Amino acid sequence: MSAKPLIFVVEDSPANQLLFRAVLEGAGYEVEVASTAAEARERLAAVSPALILMDVQLPGEDGLSLTRWLKFMHETSSIPVVALTASTRARDREAAMVAGCTGFISKPIDVSTFPSRVADFLDSHRGETSR
Numbered sequence: 001m002s003a004k005p006l007i008f009v010v011e012d013s014p015a016n017q018l019l020f021r022a023v024l025e026g027a028g029y030e031v032e033v034a035s036t037a038a039e040a041r042e043r044l045a046a047v048s049p050a051l052i053l054m055d056v057q058l059p060g061e062d063g064l065s066l067t068r069w070l071k072f073m074h075e076t077s078s079i080p081v082v083a084l085t086a087s088t089r090a091r092d093r094e095a096a097m098v099a100g101c102t103g104f105i106s107k108p109i110d111v112s113t114f115p116s117r118v119a120d121f122l123d124s125h126r127g128e129t130s131r
């Protein structure tokens with residue numbers, strides 16, 4: 001059994017999937033990837049990740065719609081969701097928070113700081129749940 005935290009990535013771009021997997025596995029995380037909201041829903045019925053990284057722009061159902069559903073469902077509501085967005089507009093970032101995201105990371109990601117940003121989100125969530 002692995003003690004590595006599982007990071008669940010919802011991302012439709014194959015290039016980004018490879019990048020996230022490489023950077024996160026390199027930082028010692030276990031990684032699962034889903035390409036669509038439907039695929040993510042199906043998989044999240046079986047696994048309980050420590051953190052979800054959510055691409056906002058997905059084909060079909062978007063990442064914020066999926067986030068609202070995950071926050072509504074008892075089984076997944078406590079899993080922190082971090083939005084991945086190329087948008088720098090305050091309005092889009094607000095929309096991510098309203099949907100239930102705990103924060104966001106800008107795309108394209110900075111690979112040198114990405115693992116520590118993920119670690120910070122994991123740490124702050126641990127702090128919240130133990131309070």
Ligand code: MN
Pocket residue numbers: 011012013055056057058059
């Ligand atoms: Mn996308």
